[in-house]
Amino acid sequence: MKEALQLILSNAIAAAATRVTGSAGAMAVVPEGFKLHSLEKLEAHRNRFRGALSTSSLADFVTYVKERADELTHGFVDKDSMSCRVIFNLGNADLAGHADDFATLALQPTAAYAALQRLAGQRLSQKDLAEWMEDWRDFLQAITPTDEVLPLVQAIAAVRNITIKASSERTTVEGNLNASRSAMDQVEAASQDTLPGSLIFSCPPFDGLPVRNFVLRLAVITTEAKPVIKLRWVGEEQVREEIAQEFKELLAAEIADSTSLTIGTFKVGE
Known part of the structure; x- marks a missing residue:
């Protein structure tokens, strides 16, 4: 009896072709557990831009950040690994972004x-x-x-x-x-x-x-x-520290007008 009722409900929803539209784009309700499934991959364009650039070229990193940065952008400099990650959709405390659109610079030693x-x-x-x-x-x-x-x-x-x-x-x-x-x-x-x-x-x-x-x-x-x-x-330790400081100062000089920088790493909370 229970299985028959679930089959009737599934067929009714499938026949209705229920769609939900929100900030995440068009979603469709399908019979399998009545879960929402994104239709983005079936659309001509993505709902929003997101991606992850990784490069060891300082010049290319600076160019990309300057082209993409806006008021929601923030950068984090890891002096220990000589790397920097700029997140373009971090947002703020009042309007948080998904933080899934970013560029990472990881310098390689000469x-x-x-x-x-x-x-x-x-x-x-x-x-x-x-x-x-x-x-x-x-x-x-x-x-x-x-x-x-x-x-x-x-x-x-x-x-x-x-x-x-x-x-x-x-x-x-x-x-x-x-x-x-x-x-x-x-x-x-x-x-x-x-x-x-x-x-x-x-x-x-x-x-x-x-x-x-x-x-x-x-x-x-x-x-x-x-x-x-x-x-x-x-x-050695002093020299390495000076090199890391040079890295931070160089980044600040190149992209400070595009985004603010913080020393440390950032992880999106659950």
Whole structure:
């Protein structure tokens, strides 16, 4: 009996071709559970524009935002991931939008900056560092421990020719009632040429950001059979923070007249 009644109701609704029109566009009531189903996909045009642009190009992102932004637009800058999302239909507290129309910029590190990040802090052989310096010579400047510029060719040769020198010093003291002995071993790294004390690597960290000088302090580890070299990125955390601030300031300068920006990420509430 129940099944028969449901069948009669379904047939009656289907025959009536019930349609509902609202802000979401035309909807049709169909017999299956009497649910509303959007007819948008059957129309010639969508009910409203919505989409998601993703790009790593700062210039293209700025152009798109300027073309689309209005008073309901708002942007959010994530300095940790060097990204920005601008939502075009966020709305406000009185008239909230769907927040499903947005553009996302995710900057990608330049090839040179990526190479720097891969190398800094790693344990390198003489060959590894010398070859890296040769590959990126256009971005490098070598500095001696006394802060003088060192020709890069000479710096590379010095890295290839590092030798480990060891020396020992022993002292013995004899007294009437006591005796003491001490030994001191010294191990140092030396080269036929002057070893650089640091390297300056110059490149833009991300496309659209200005060129920066990154200082890498060179240290030779002498506890192994062969010399091991590490390049320590001087002030790494501070430099990364400055780059993130540059990113935010650059965005603000480019699109501040089109939309407001907030530091952080945004998630639409349920």
